[in-house]
């Protein structure tokens with residue numbers, strides 16, 4: 402990868418400190434970065450992906466959309482910073498902490514005993530036949546399984562394995578309940594379980610292992 406590309410994907414850290422490992426033990430969460438309408442901005446991006454997923458534009462409209470998107474991407478190119486200071490991932494007041502790459506969830510309960518959240522898979526999370534893509538269900542379990550691990554060990558861990566059993570169809574556009582909790586701790590090994598329900602119906606369950614990172618471990 403050349404230097405220009407490397408800079409594009411790894412913008413310089415704002416405070417110049419070296420990365421402390423796979424995830425930083427501490428980074429500032431916020432309700433302010435991106436401004437008071439950042440949540441609305443997130444929603445527009447999600448809506449864009451919903452519309453793109455089901456759109457069949459004419460060639461002329463595709464030309465117009467490319468021009469519009471180039472303009473938007475140009476504006477965003479001017480405000481790139483490192484991952485530790487972006488609103489996406491640190492805006493704790495927004496669904497999925499403002500991270501549009503994760504299916505939007507709202508945490509309703511979180512602590513050392515586990516995490517409960519309401520999650521809604523969007524139209525753009527389509528796998529097929531109006532059901533959620535299995536990989537998107539795994540993304541949700543990874544994010545919230547990682548959160549359960551972090552809250553239990555009060556530290557950072559990485560996913561070693563993540564097994565998802567798909568028990569029944571996971572619907573789109575429907576509020577679902579997702580739960581994750583630490584089942585067992587064995588040294589650095591954090592065994593996490595999880596469930597995804599529509600009402601009483603089990604859609605999927607999780608069996609995962611997270612490993613607590615050693616100081617400085619990438």
Ligand SMILES: CCCCCCCC(=O)SCCNC(=O)CCNC(=O)[C@H](O)C(C)(C)COP(=O)(O)OP(=O)(O)OC[C@H]1O[C@@H](n2cnc3c(N)ncnc32)[C@H](O)[C@@H]1OP(=O)(O)O
Nearest residue numbers: 543544545547548551558559560561562588589590610612
């Ligand atoms: C709040 C926000 C949450 C966001 C959560 C998002 C989480 C993520 O997506 S992380 C990204 C995906 N994961 C990765 O990229 C991880 C890549 N893998 C790695 O970095 C390393 O393999 C890592 C860190 C998992 C383990 O490596 P290392 O720290 O050297 O540990 P290592 O000594 O190999 O293993 C520790 C123990 O775990 C066990 N172990 C490690 N991997 C596995 C595995 N896949 N299956 C079973 N056991 C395993 C080892 O056998 C060992 O056991 P014991 O202590 O009994 O001998």
